[in-house]
Amino acid sequence: MRFALSPEQEAFAASLDALLSTLDCDTATRAWGAGDHGPGLKIWRRLADQGLTALTTPSHRGGLAEEDGTGATTVDAVLAFEVLGRFCPPGPWTDSAVLPCLLDDEILASAAAGETLVSLAFPPYLPFALDADIADARFLVDGTSLRGFTPGTPLTSLDSSRRLFEPVPGDELGPALDPARAxxxxxxxxxxxxxxxxxxxxxxxxxxxxxxxxxxxxxxxxxxxxxxxxxxxxxxxxxxxxxxxxxxxxxxxxxxxxxxxxxxxxxxxxxxxxxxxxxxxxxxxxxxxxxxxxxxxxxxxxxxxxxxxxxxxxxxxx
The missing domain is CATH 1.20.140.10 (Butyryl-CoA Dehydrogenase, subunit A, domain 3)
Structure with a gap:
């Protein structure tokens, strides 16, 4: 089997690259680490308008992924996140993308639209929650269950823009759909x-x-x-x-x-x-x-x- 990116996929990655090259991601990242989230949130909204936050969300929840494979795919998400890595904008990008693997709820629509920032804790692999202080929704994967949490002690990261917090477990919200896939x-x-x-x-x-x-x-x-x-x-x-x-x-x-x-x-x-x-x-x-x-x-x-x-x-x- 020969795998090659489609012209549409290459154009999508190029459009994200072109957009991010016009935004001052470095300044926004430094500001985010200093506690000023305004510039970073502007970039978040611009990328959400391009569909980046909707790539892994199913269409029945307002996203771009289709069950029959005709919509956005994991390859599309990987291409988008490779571009994110080039420019390093701040924010819990991965947490928001993973959320559809853990629950099927109305909150997915607002997350896909970029209106809701999601913070995840997934011990032992992800013991601390990223940007939990400004997140609109917080989820803790507790084995096969999903819980809410509140941000506890702030921690220092090598990357000052990655603001980490100890999660304080809250009420159980129900079973996690597919923790392994998440x-x-x-x-x-x-x-x-x-x-x-x-x-x-x-x-x-x-x-x-x-x-x-x-x-x-x-x-x-x-x-x-x-x-x-x-x-x-x-x-x-x-x-x-x-x-x-x-x-x-x-x-x-x-x-x-x-x-x-x-x-x-x-x-x-x-x-x-x-x-x-x-x-x-x-x-x-x-x-x-x-x-x-x-x-x-x-x-x-x-x-x-x-x-x-x-x-x-x-x-x-x-």
Missing amino acids: FDLGALLTAAQLLGAGRHLLEMSVAYAGQRRQYGREIGRFQAIKHLLAEVVTALELARPLLHGAAVTAEPADVSAAKVACGDAAHLAARTALQVHGAIGYTAEHPLGLRLTRIRALTSAWGTPAVHRHRVLAAIAP
């Missing part, structure tokens, strides 16, 4: 963001290597720099088919393989970007830092690398 989708969309962030760091590194001069020539002309960047290209290009394949099959082992590969490739891109940029990459003002901390935080979100490697091993071991 976890896999969350891990898959997190992998997509990692891949997008890694690809963006590669582009930044290539551009900088073509501008920075040492010893009378651009550093990108040195063989050592070329080798570093080539290794990143290889890692990212090998991870992307795993990501898209997992979006098609939805097999847990495939999802975990994609999460590991995208995380490793993004980490390599981050490490190489620091080597190429040098001291300027360590400054808080440089856009490189936003992707570095986001990659570090997302690598362990929705299952650590050890968790996902164990799932792959369990699937292939005799």
Whole structure:
């Protein structure tokens, strides 16, 4: 079987990329981390108008997904979240996308429209709730049950824009529809963001290597720099088919393989970007830092690398 993106899918990803390139996501992300949610919420609403928050919601709840497969698919969601990873806008994007796997309720319509922000806690894989302080709806996956929760102690994240809170369990709301599918989708969309962030760091590194001069020539002309960047290209290009394949099959082992590969490739891109940029990459003002901390935080979100490697091993071991 030959898998290739359709022209419509490529155009959708390109339209999101074009839109986000006109928005100041870096400033919004920094403001979000400082407690000013206004700029980030404006970006949230703009992307909701483009249908991003409705990609995984069934049509009978106001979303774009159809049961017969004619509407938005998981591949479409992965493409969208890869673009999100490139620009790193703040907000609980993955939580909102996963919610349709956990319940079938009227709240899905407002979430799909971008009017309701959702915060999820999914222990042990997602023990802390993202942006619970400003979320309109909060859900805690307790085994096979779904509970509400209130935000407890705020916690510090490596990524200052990821505002985490300990969930204080509330009343039971009923059974969770498909927790296993919710976890896999969350891990898959997190992998997509990692891949997008890694690809963006590669582009930044290539551009900088073509501008920075040492010893009378651009550093990108040195063989050592070329080798570093080539290794990143290889890692990212090998991870992307795993990501898209997992979006098609939805097999847990495939999802975990994609999460590991995208995380490793993004980490390599981050490490190489620091080597190429040098001291300027360590400054808080440089856009490189936003992707570095986001990659570090997302690598362990929705299952650590050890968790996902164990799932792959369990699937292939005799």
